[in-house]
Amino acid sequence: MLLIPCPWCGEREETEFHHGGEAHIERPKDPDKLSDEEWADYLFMRKNTKGVYLERWVHQYGCRRWFNVARNTATNEIVGAYKMGKKPPKGAG
């Protein structure tokens, strides 16, 4: 069980959250100009990091806000949580 530090509510149990996959993936500005490979890369291809990974979480049964978490996928240590649009904490990602 993870204790996830919601930037608004503080540390809460993992069951209150939903996981949202890799963070900082930007939608291409002009999808029509992409090749099928580039589009597939945007849609499906994700990193499979062993180590600190930047991912999105939503505090579903709390304040219902989306935010980012830097979590070590090997140890489950949470390096930090930060709001959408902010930069990851130092030493992460």
Place this chain on the structure above:
Amino acid sequence: MVDPYLRQSPLAHLHLDARVASDGGLTDAAVILAELPHRGQLLLRGDTGNPTFRDAVEKAIKTGLPTTAGTVSGSSKGTHIIWQGPDEWLVVTKPGAEEKTKKALFLAIANQHAAVTDLSESRTVIRITGDNAREVLMKGCSVDLHPRVFGPGHCAETLLAQAHVILHQTVAHKTSGIPTYEIYVYRSFAEYLWTWLEDAGREFGVKVATA
């Protein structure tokens, strides 16, 4: 809004008023449960960083918005505002006062990027108090309810026995420190949560009180 004569509490079939009569006095109860049905509940959305919005709300309902996460402003017996998110609040009124409050808010935030939605029928409120009230909640809730961090005027949206609830501690008794909590639960979960609370409180002794 539902016509008042059609309103029915989601716990109506448990005949809690008859339980109150048969439970007799409450002097020896360690856990006291009551339903507070039909409260007005208005969801308010708006920009907390905009003083025009904050002032308009405060002027309209005589209660300032809580801007600190997990806190409640106003009088817990009358109109109060529960923090639900950085741009989201639940305005709670006495039963029947929601229409008036909604109109006042609606006029106050007109022409602003803000919204008010009447959710009064969506949840009911269960009040729990008594010597062991906190222990009962701790059986199904991972939020730290120790008085050091969670006291009167604090609220948390969380899971209680897997049910999605808003917990609000209204008061703590002046001398004994016995807390009183109000639990906002979606009406389809209300019977489940009520029976769970009765079961969790059984070892201490549960009695039912009037609202």
